[in-house]
Amino acid sequence: MFGFSKHAPQAQSRDIARERLKTVLSQDRSKVSPRMVELLRADVIRSLSSYMELDESACVLTVQASGSSGSMLVASFPVKKVKEIGRNAF
Amino acid sequence: MCEVLVITSGKGGVGKTTTAASIGTGLAVQGKKVVMVDTDIGLRNLDVVMGLENRIVYDLVDVVEGVCRLRQALIKDKRYDGLYLLPAAQTRDKSSVNEVQMCTLIEEIKQEMDYIVIDCPAGIEQGFKNAIAAATGAIIVTVPEVSAVRDADRIIGLLSAHDLINPRLIINRLRPDMVKRGDMMTIEDTLDILGIPLLGIVPDDEAIIRSSNVGEPVVVSDSKAGQAFRNIVSRILGNEVPFLDLEDKEKGFFESFKNLFSRKKA
Numbered sequence: 001m002f003g004f005s006k007h008a009p010q011a012q013s014r015d016i017a018r019e020r021l022k023t024v025l026s027q028d029r030s031k032v033s034p035r036m037v038e039l040l041r042a043d044v045i046r047s048l049s050s051y052m053e054l055d056e057s058a059c060v061l062t063v064q065a066s067g068s069s070g071s072m073l074v075a076s077f078p079v080k081k082v083k084e085i086g087r088n089a090f
Numbered sequence: 091m092c093e094v095l096v097i098t099s100g101k102g103g104v105g106k107t108t109t110a111a112s113i114g115t116g117l118a119v120q121g122k123k124v125v126m127v128d129t130d131i132g133l134r135n136l137d138v139v140m141g142l143e144n145r146i147v148y149d150l151v152d153v154v155e156g157v158c159r160l161r162q163a164l165i166k167d168k169r170y171d172g173l174y175l176l177p178a179a180q181t182r183d184k185s186s187v188n189e190v191q192m193c194t195l196i197e198e199i200k201q202e203m204d205y206i207v208i209d210c211p212a213g214i215e216q217g218f219k220n221a222i223a224a225a226t227g228a229i230i231v232t233v234p235e236v237s238a239v240r241d242a243d244r245i246i247g248l249l250s251a252h253d254l255i256n257p258r259l260i261i262n263r264l265r266p267d268m269v270k271r272g273d274m275m276t277i278e279d280t281l282d283i284l285g286i287p288l289l290g291i292v293p294d295d296e297a298i299i300r301s302s303n304v305g306e307p308v309v310v311s312d313s314k315a316g317q318a319f320r321n322i323v324s325r326i327l328g329n330e331v332p333f334l335d336l337e338d339k340e341k342g343f344f345e346s347f348k349n350l351f352s353r354k355k356a
Contacts (some may be wrong), residue, residue, distance in 0.1 A: 012272030017236050018279050024236075025243050025283065 100241030102212030116323030141305020
Protein backbone atom coordinates (compact mmCIF):
# COMPACT_ATOMS: atom_id res chain seq x y z
CA MET A 1 0.00 0.00 0.00
CA PHE A 2 1.32 3.43 -0.89
CA GLY A 3 1.98 5.88 1.86
CA PHE A 4 3.16 3.26 4.26
CA SER A 5 6.71 3.80 5.34
CA LYS A 6 8.48 1.15 7.26
CA HIS A 7 10.74 2.99 9.62
CA ALA A 8 13.23 1.33 11.89
CA PRO A 9 11.95 1.11 15.48
CA GLN A 10 13.30 4.05 17.46
CA ALA A 11 14.72 3.51 20.90
CA GLN A 12 11.78 3.80 23.26
CA SER A 13 12.09 6.49 25.91
CA ARG A 14 11.77 3.79 28.56
CA ASP A 15 14.97 2.10 27.30
CA ILE A 16 16.81 5.41 27.25
CA ALA A 17 15.67 6.15 30.81
CA ARG A 18 16.82 2.77 32.01
CA GLU A 19 20.28 3.07 30.46
CA ARG A 20 20.77 6.62 31.73
CA LEU A 21 19.76 5.55 35.22
CA LYS A 22 22.21 2.67 35.23
CA THR A 23 25.04 5.02 34.22
CA VAL A 24 24.14 7.75 36.68
CA LEU A 25 23.70 5.32 39.56
CA SER A 26 27.01 3.69 38.77
CA GLN A 27 28.59 7.12 39.20
CA ASP A 28 26.51 8.00 42.27
CA ARG A 29 27.37 4.72 43.98
CA SER A 30 31.01 4.89 43.07
CA LYS A 31 33.38 6.03 45.77
CA VAL A 32 35.59 7.69 43.15
CA SER A 33 34.31 11.17 42.26
CA PRO A 34 34.58 12.64 38.71
CA ARG A 35 36.99 15.25 40.06
CA MET A 36 39.20 12.52 41.46
CA VAL A 37 39.12 10.70 38.12
CA GLU A 38 40.40 13.86 36.40
CA LEU A 39 43.23 14.23 38.89
CA LEU A 40 44.10 10.53 38.61
CA ARG A 41 44.15 10.72 34.82
CA ALA A 42 46.56 13.66 34.87
CA ASP A 43 48.75 11.93 37.45
CA VAL A 44 48.91 8.65 35.55
CA ILE A 45 49.76 10.43 32.28
CA ARG A 46 52.52 12.30 34.09
CA SER A 47 53.96 9.08 35.55
CA LEU A 48 53.79 7.13 32.32
CA SER A 49 55.30 10.01 30.35
CA SER A 50 58.70 9.24 31.90
CA TYR A 51 58.65 5.93 30.05
CA MET A 52 56.56 6.51 26.96
CA GLU A 53 55.05 9.16 24.77
CA LEU A 54 51.27 9.08 25.00
CA ASP A 55 48.53 10.39 22.74
CA GLU A 56 47.21 12.51 25.64
CA SER A 57 43.94 13.59 24.07
CA ALA A 58 43.00 9.96 23.52
CA CYS A 59 43.88 8.82 27.04
CA VAL A 60 40.77 7.58 28.83
CA LEU A 61 40.37 6.69 32.48
CA THR A 62 36.99 5.45 33.66
CA VAL A 63 35.46 4.09 36.83
CA GLN A 64 33.24 1.08 36.50
CA ALA A 65 31.08 -0.69 39.00
CA SER A 66 32.68 -3.86 40.23
CA GLY A 67 30.60 -6.31 42.20
CA SER A 68 27.83 -4.92 44.36
CA SER A 69 29.62 -1.97 45.89
CA GLY A 70 33.17 -1.87 44.55
CA SER A 71 34.81 0.22 41.86
CA MET A 72 37.28 -0.64 39.12
CA LEU A 73 39.55 1.86 37.37
CA VAL A 74 39.91 1.07 33.68
CA ALA A 75 42.67 2.82 31.78
CA SER A 76 43.01 3.03 28.02
CA PHE A 77 46.18 4.98 27.08
CA PRO A 78 47.40 4.87 23.44
CA VAL A 79 51.22 4.76 23.31
CA LYS A 80 52.91 6.65 20.47
CA LYS A 81 56.49 5.82 21.31
CA VAL A 82 58.46 4.16 24.06
CA LYS A 83 61.22 6.49 25.31
CA GLU A 84 64.89 5.55 25.65
CA ILE A 85 64.63 5.33 29.43
CA GLY A 86 61.72 2.95 29.06
CA ARG A 87 63.60 0.80 26.57
CA ASN A 88 66.71 0.39 28.71
CA ALA A 89 65.13 0.13 32.10
CA PHE A 90 64.09 -3.49 31.64
CA MET B 91 6.39 -6.08 69.62
CA CYS B 92 5.57 -2.73 68.09
CA GLU B 93 6.81 -2.26 64.53
CA VAL B 94 8.03 1.20 63.58
CA LEU B 95 7.73 1.71 59.82
CA VAL B 96 9.26 4.77 58.17
CA ILE B 97 7.79 5.80 54.80
CA THR B 98 10.56 7.51 52.86
CA SER B 99 11.63 8.29 49.30
CA GLY B 100 14.25 11.02 49.00
CA LYS B 101 12.38 12.69 46.19
CA GLY B 102 9.46 14.92 47.10
CA GLY B 103 5.97 14.51 45.79
CA VAL B 104 6.05 10.81 44.99
CA GLY B 105 3.37 9.82 47.48
CA LYS B 106 4.90 9.31 50.94
CA THR B 107 2.17 11.12 52.84
CA THR B 108 -0.58 9.48 50.78
CA THR B 109 1.05 6.11 51.47
CA ALA B 110 1.57 6.78 55.19
CA ALA B 111 -2.09 7.80 55.57
CA SER B 112 -3.36 4.74 53.73
CA ILE B 113 -1.07 2.24 55.42
CA GLY B 114 -1.84 3.66 58.87
CA THR B 115 -5.57 3.64 58.27
CA GLY B 116 -5.50 0.26 56.54
CA LEU B 117 -3.72 -1.35 59.49
CA ALA B 118 -6.22 0.14 61.94
CA VAL B 119 -9.11 -1.13 59.84
CA GLN B 120 -7.55 -4.59 60.20
CA GLY B 121 -7.78 -4.25 63.95
CA LYS B 122 -4.30 -2.96 64.80
CA LYS B 123 -3.49 -0.10 67.17
CA VAL B 124 -1.66 2.47 65.05
CA VAL B 125 -0.05 5.86 65.59
CA MET B 126 0.86 7.84 62.50
CA VAL B 127 3.64 10.38 63.11
CA ASP B 128 4.22 13.35 60.81
CA THR B 129 7.90 14.32 60.98
CA ASP B 130 7.73 16.95 58.23
CA ILE B 131 8.08 19.81 60.70
CA GLY B 132 7.28 23.14 59.08
CA LEU B 133 5.50 21.59 56.10
CA ARG B 134 3.02 19.28 57.72
CA ASN B 135 0.57 17.45 55.47
CA LEU B 136 -0.41 14.17 57.06
CA ASP B 137 -3.05 16.01 59.07
CA VAL B 138 -4.70 17.53 56.01
CA VAL B 139 -4.55 14.33 53.94
CA MET B 140 -6.28 12.53 56.82
CA GLY B 141 -8.88 15.29 57.19
CA LEU B 142 -7.82 15.90 60.79
CA GLU B 143 -6.50 19.44 60.37
CA ASN B 144 -9.17 20.96 62.61
CA ARG B 145 -8.38 18.65 65.52
CA ILE B 146 -4.79 19.78 66.13
CA VAL B 147 -4.14 21.26 69.57
CA TYR B 148 -0.60 20.14 70.32
CA ASP B 149 2.09 18.68 68.09
CA LEU B 150 5.27 16.60 68.06
CA VAL B 151 7.53 19.53 69.01
CA ASP B 152 5.26 20.38 71.97
CA VAL B 153 5.66 16.83 73.27
CA VAL B 154 9.44 16.79 72.76
CA GLU B 155 9.80 20.15 74.53
CA GLY B 156 7.61 19.06 77.42
CA VAL B 157 4.92 21.65 76.75
CA CYS B 158 2.31 18.89 76.93
CA ARG B 159 1.99 15.17 77.55
CA LEU B 160 1.98 12.74 74.61
CA ARG B 161 -1.63 11.84 75.31
CA GLN B 162 -2.69 15.45 74.84
CA ALA B 163 -1.06 15.73 71.43
CA LEU B 164 -2.32 12.43 70.00
CA ILE B 165 -5.43 12.90 67.87
CA LYS B 166 -7.81 9.95 68.01
CA ASP B 167 -9.41 9.45 64.60
CA LYS B 168 -13.12 9.05 65.29
CA ARG B 169 -13.74 7.22 62.01
CA TYR B 170 -11.31 4.34 62.53
CA ASP B 171 -10.96 2.57 65.85
CA GLY B 172 -7.37 2.29 67.10
CA LEU B 173 -5.96 4.99 64.80
CA TYR B 174 -4.09 8.02 66.14
CA LEU B 175 -2.17 10.90 64.58
CA LEU B 176 0.73 12.83 66.10
CA PRO B 177 0.92 15.93 63.91
CA ALA B 178 4.06 17.87 63.05
CA ALA B 179 4.54 21.49 64.10
CA GLN B 180 3.82 24.00 61.38
CA THR B 181 5.59 27.10 62.66
CA ARG B 182 8.91 25.46 63.52
CA ASP B 183 11.49 23.69 61.36
CA LYS B 184 13.26 20.35 61.32
CA SER B 185 16.09 21.53 63.56
CA SER B 186 13.59 21.68 66.45
CA VAL B 187 13.96 17.95 67.08
CA ASN B 188 16.97 15.63 67.10
CA GLU B 189 17.42 11.86 66.77
CA VAL B 190 17.75 11.24 70.49
CA GLN B 191 14.50 13.06 71.19
CA MET B 192 12.79 11.09 68.42
CA CYS B 193 13.94 7.78 69.88
CA THR B 194 12.67 8.74 73.34
CA LEU B 195 9.35 9.82 71.87
CA ILE B 196 8.93 6.63 69.82
CA GLU B 197 9.77 4.49 72.84
CA GLU B 198 6.95 6.19 74.72
CA ILE B 199 4.48 5.76 71.87
CA LYS B 200 5.40 2.07 71.48
CA GLN B 201 3.91 1.27 74.88
CA GLU B 202 0.40 0.29 73.82
CA MET B 203 0.67 0.25 70.06
CA ASP B 204 1.07 -2.41 67.34
CA TYR B 205 2.39 -0.13 64.62
CA ILE B 206 3.93 3.29 64.33
CA VAL B 207 3.86 4.70 60.80
CA ILE B 208 6.30 7.57 60.31
CA ASP B 209 5.77 9.96 57.43
CA CYS B 210 9.29 11.08 56.50
CA PRO B 211 9.93 14.41 54.76
CA ALA B 212 11.70 14.67 51.41
CA GLY B 213 15.47 15.11 51.50
CA ILE B 214 18.33 13.58 53.44
CA GLU B 215 18.88 16.21 56.12
CA GLN B 216 17.71 16.47 59.74
CA GLY B 217 14.08 15.65 58.95
CA PHE B 218 15.10 12.38 57.31
CA LYS B 219 17.55 11.57 60.11
CA ASN B 220 14.84 12.15 62.70
CA ALA B 221 12.33 10.01 60.84
CA ILE B 222 14.62 6.98 60.55
CA ALA B 223 16.17 7.29 64.02
CA ALA B 224 13.86 4.81 65.75
CA ALA B 225 12.55 2.88 62.76
CA THR B 226 12.58 -0.93 62.68
CA GLY B 227 11.52 -1.17 59.06
CA ALA B 228 11.50 1.06 55.98
CA ILE B 229 9.17 1.41 53.05
CA ILE B 230 10.57 3.28 50.07
CA VAL B 231 8.10 4.98 47.78
CA THR B 232 9.11 5.80 44.23
CA VAL B 233 7.58 6.53 40.84
CA PRO B 234 8.94 5.09 37.57
CA GLU B 235 10.84 8.26 36.63
CA VAL B 236 14.54 8.96 36.44
CA SER B 237 14.87 11.51 39.28
CA ALA B 238 12.72 9.59 41.74
CA VAL B 239 14.54 6.31 41.16
CA ARG B 240 17.91 8.02 41.49
CA ASP B 241 16.91 9.53 44.83
CA ALA B 242 15.42 6.23 46.02
CA ASP B 243 18.76 4.57 45.33
CA ARG B 244 20.55 7.14 47.47
CA ILE B 245 18.06 6.59 50.28
CA ILE B 246 18.57 2.82 50.11
CA GLY B 247 22.31 3.42 50.52
CA LEU B 248 21.77 5.75 53.49
CA LEU B 249 19.36 3.33 55.15
CA SER B 250 21.79 0.46 54.92
CA ALA B 251 24.49 2.66 56.44
CA HIS B 252 22.04 3.20 59.30
CA ASP B 253 21.57 -0.58 59.61
CA LEU B 254 17.99 -0.41 58.40
CA ILE B 255 18.06 -3.64 56.49
CA ASN B 256 15.18 -5.05 54.46
CA PRO B 257 13.66 -1.88 53.02
CA ARG B 258 10.77 -2.69 50.70
CA LEU B 259 9.58 -0.82 47.65
CA ILE B 260 6.27 0.68 46.63
CA ILE B 261 6.07 1.76 43.00
CA ASN B 262 3.50 4.56 42.85
CA ARG B 263 1.74 6.29 39.95
CA LEU B 264 2.22 3.46 37.52
CA ARG B 265 0.55 4.09 34.18
CA PRO B 266 0.04 0.78 32.41
CA ASP B 267 -0.87 2.57 29.15
CA MET B 268 2.47 4.36 29.10
CA VAL B 269 4.33 1.20 30.05
CA LYS B 270 2.70 -0.57 27.13
CA ARG B 271 3.80 2.17 24.73
CA GLY B 272 7.35 1.95 26.02
CA ASP B 273 7.13 5.45 27.51
CA MET B 274 7.44 4.47 31.16
CA MET B 275 9.88 2.17 32.92
CA THR B 276 8.37 -1.16 33.81
CA ILE B 277 8.10 -2.64 37.26
CA GLU B 278 10.90 -5.04 36.32
CA ASP B 279 13.13 -2.14 35.18
CA THR B 280 12.67 -0.38 38.50
CA LEU B 281 13.19 -3.50 40.61
CA ASP B 282 16.23 -4.44 38.59
CA ILE B 283 17.82 -1.05 39.18
CA LEU B 284 16.98 -0.65 42.86
CA GLY B 285 17.40 -4.27 43.90
CA ILE B 286 15.04 -4.37 46.86
CA PRO B 287 11.91 -6.50 47.30
CA LEU B 288 8.58 -5.19 46.02
CA LEU B 289 5.89 -4.45 48.59
CA GLY B 290 3.30 -3.06 46.22
CA ILE B 291 2.33 -1.27 43.05
CA VAL B 292 -0.13 1.64 43.08
CA PRO B 293 -1.57 2.82 39.78
CA ASP B 294 -1.98 6.48 38.91
CA ASP B 295 -5.55 7.09 39.98
CA GLU B 296 -7.79 10.14 40.16
CA ALA B 297 -9.27 8.68 43.31
CA ILE B 298 -6.11 9.73 45.15
CA ILE B 299 -6.78 13.40 44.48
CA ARG B 300 -10.49 13.06 45.19
CA SER B 301 -9.71 11.36 48.49
CA SER B 302 -7.27 14.03 49.61
CA ASN B 303 -9.75 16.72 48.53
CA VAL B 304 -12.25 15.41 51.05
CA GLY B 305 -9.73 14.36 53.70
CA GLU B 306 -10.22 10.60 53.41
CA PRO B 307 -7.30 8.17 53.05
CA VAL B 308 -7.55 6.51 49.65
CA VAL B 309 -7.26 3.01 51.14
CA VAL B 310 -10.94 3.10 52.12
CA SER B 311 -12.13 4.20 48.69
CA ASP B 312 -13.60 1.92 46.05
CA SER B 313 -10.83 2.41 43.51
CA LYS B 314 -7.84 0.63 42.00
CA ALA B 315 -5.47 2.67 44.15
CA GLY B 316 -7.55 1.83 47.20
CA GLN B 317 -7.35 -1.86 46.43
CA ALA B 318 -3.62 -1.57 45.85
CA PHE B 319 -3.14 -0.04 49.30
CA ARG B 320 -5.38 -2.67 50.91
CA ASN B 321 -3.15 -5.31 49.34
CA ILE B 322 -0.04 -3.53 50.63
CA VAL B 323 -1.47 -3.52 54.15
CA SER B 324 -2.23 -7.20 53.84
CA ARG B 325 1.34 -7.93 52.80
CA ILE B 326 2.68 -5.90 55.71
CA LEU B 327 0.60 -8.15 57.95
CA GLY B 328 2.39 -11.14 56.47
CA ASN B 329 -0.10 -12.35 53.87
CA GLU B 330 0.85 -13.30 50.34
CA VAL B 331 -1.28 -11.26 47.99
CA PRO B 332 -0.91 -11.45 44.21
CA PHE B 333 -0.23 -8.13 42.49
CA LEU B 334 -3.18 -6.40 40.83
CA ASP B 335 -3.62 -6.80 37.12
CA LEU B 336 -3.55 -3.11 36.30
CA GLU B 337 -4.20 -3.36 32.61
CA ASP B 338 -7.60 -2.07 31.68
CA LYS B 339 -8.57 -5.05 29.53
CA GLU B 340 -11.70 -3.45 28.08
CA LYS B 341 -9.85 -0.35 27.05
CA GLY B 342 -7.11 -2.46 25.49
CA PHE B 343 -9.63 -4.16 23.24
CA PHE B 344 -11.13 -0.92 21.96
CA GLU B 345 -7.69 0.59 21.39
CA SER B 346 -6.65 -2.19 19.03
CA PHE B 347 -10.05 -2.11 17.29
CA LYS B 348 -9.68 1.60 16.68
CA ASN B 349 -6.20 1.20 15.18
CA LEU B 350 -7.39 -1.22 12.50
CA PHE B 351 -9.16 1.61 10.73
CA SER B 352 -6.69 4.42 11.11
CA ARG B 353 -3.26 4.89 9.60
CA LYS B 354 -0.56 4.90 12.20
CA LYS B 355 1.19 8.26 11.95
CA ALA B 356 4.95 8.19 11.64
